[in-house]
Amino acid sequence: MKMNNLKVVIAGGGSTYTPGIVQAMINSRDKFNFTSITLYDIDEIRNDDMYQIIDYMLKKEALEKKVTLSQTTDPKLAFIKSDFIFSQIRVGGMEMREIDEKIPLSHGLVGQETCGLGGFSYGLRSIKGLLEIVSYVDQYAPDAWLLNYTNPETLVSEAVRRAFPHVKMLNACDMTISIEETVAINYGYDRKNWIPTYYGLNHFGWYTSIYDKSLDRDVMPEIIEKLNADGLQVADFNSGDKTWQEAWDMLCVMTKNFPDFLPNNYLEYYLYSNEVVEKSNPKYTRANMVMDGREKRTKEMSRKIREKVDGDILDFNFGEHGQYIVDMAVSILNDKHDRFMLIVPNMGAIPNLRSDAMVEIPAYVGRTGAEPISLRFEINDFHKGLMEAQNAAEKLLVDAYFENSYQKALQAFTLNQTVPSAKVAKVVLDELIEANGDFWPELN
Ligand code: NAD
Numbered sequence: 001m002k003m004n005n006l007k008v009v010i011a012g013g014g015s016t017y018t019p020g021i022v023q024a025m026i027n028s029r030d031k032f033n034f035t036s037i038t039l040y041d042i043d044e045i046r047n048d049d050m051y052q053i054i055d056y057m058l059k060k061e062a063l064e065k066k067v068t069l070s071q072t073t074d075p076k077l078a079f080i081k082s083d084f085i086f087s088q089i090r091v092g093g094m095e096m097r098e099i100d101e102k103i104p105l106s107h108g109l110v111g112q113e114t115c116g117l118g119g120f121s122y123g124l125r126s127i128k129g130l131l132e133i134v135s136y137v138d139q140y141a142p143d144a145w146l147l148n149y150t151n152p153e154t155l156v157s158e159a160v161r162r163a164f165p166h167v168k169m170l171n172a173c174d175m176t177i178s179i180e181e182t183v184a185i186n187y188g189y190d191r192k193n194w195i196p197t198y199y200g201l202n203h204f205g206w207y208t209s210i211y212d213k214s215l216d217r218d219v220m221p222e223i224i225e226k227l228n229a230d231g232l233q234v235a236d237f238n239s240g241d242k243t244w245q246e247a248w249d250m251l252c253v254m255t256k257n258f259p260d261f262l263p264n265n266y267l268e269y270y271l272y273s274n275e276v277v278e279k280s281n282p283k284y285t286r287a288n289m290v291m292d293g294r295e296k297r298t299k300e301m302s303r304k305i306r307e308k309v310d311g312d313i314l315d316f317n318f319g320e321h322g323q324y325i326v327d328m329a330v331s332i333l334n335d336k337h338d339r340f341m342l343i344v345p346n347m348g349a350i351p352n353l354r355s356d357a358m359v360e361i362p363a364y365v366g367r368t369g370a371e372p373i374s375l376r377f378e379i380n381d382f383h384k385g386l387m388e389a390q391n392a393a394e395k396l397l398v399d400a401y402f403e404n405s406y407q408k409a410l411q412a413f414t415l416n417q418t419v420p421s422a423k424v425a426k427v428v429l430d431e432l433i434e435a436n437g438d439f440w441p442e443l444n
């Protein structure tokens, strides 16, 4: 494998997360020697805005002569000779996310980016877009590593597992690392000392232990006690974000009621659907907040750079998100076998769950990719029941995609645990078919 002069492609170059990823690449350049960054996007304007920002960042770090920056909407130009691809596309953009959130909500159901029926709506769009990216990688850079953040992770990784099982791809989510970092900051731990054990589907899982090397004990029970006594405050990388504070508050509701395991905060959408809907504003959802916040700030950065405004121009959250994916690339390249939470085919890792489920579990990452751990214990009936229903719903939805099956889509929608009846499942499905138009496969 090439160790130096790496060509890195960011698919979804115009994403608001691109500056954070590039910042992490810059910070890790001694271990990740890239000399080329290509921004690939289907939206030329967003891609060019990002080009201005990344160009500015490289100049600020005096890297403009060492790193070639390019932008393109041509997949061949983008992917050819690439070594690493970081994928973070959002098919349909924030406008379609808004629809995913608002249609279910208008029927009293959870309206969320990746969970519930909003997540299923996004899934049917995203599979199409991501399979396209994977096919380009397969065609133009079959030896490259594709590190994927594109959501909804379980659905897209299930689809890729079926269509391109041989592609060198890792699917990761930043949520576990964000939970860990937030907990560690709140209670004065150093997450770097942790060896967490966790299992689930993406945005649908539980920690079973968090062994702290410096303290030589499992700190999960005391963390749950602290959560229940003191609550959890939003950490600096999400500071001022009301949605995240609400998510941490709900995490504490879950640990109070189910104190044996530390859950992924996203379980609130399945376990407390009613409360979530009651708190939601059907006219102003998370998509609106992101459009009015992160998206505007990104646009503003590019405007200031174009107009050569003086002063502090860079304005983005540099949290764990970018570092996590770059650390994965570093671990592959240097065969480090660092431990990451990844979405992988189960294949016995959770012994009492179907082997072809895409599960999120710890995995060691080296030159040959992911080596997931085997849990070596059976999961309890509560988690198993929840996961099996969710997994079956997700499998049905991916079937619906490949088979163009309306019936399978309706079954998936009905089985989704945020949905109380087949009647409302059908109404929402039919509205989403209309709203998604050509973004979705035809369902007959
Ligand atoms: P965004 O809308 O700001 O950026 C996405 C970019 O993708 C846009 O510039 C868009 O033009 C581009 N795009 C859309 N379809 C494309 C296609 N077919 N080919 C190439 N480019 C395409 O979105 P964002 O908020 O920055 O999020 C980006 C993605 O990352 C989303 O899928 C989001 O859910 C995901 N995400 C995942 C995690 C995780 O934990 N896995 C964390 C954060 C964000």
Ligand code: G6P
Binding pocket: 113, 114, 151, 173, 174, 175, 286, 290
């Ligand atoms: C976390 C999750 C991602 C999700 C994101 C949404 O990072 O792990 O999967 O996409 O939150 O954040 P947003 O600010 O776009 O609502």
Ligand code: MN
Binding pocket: 153, 172, 173, 174, 175, 203
């Ligand atoms: Mn995620």
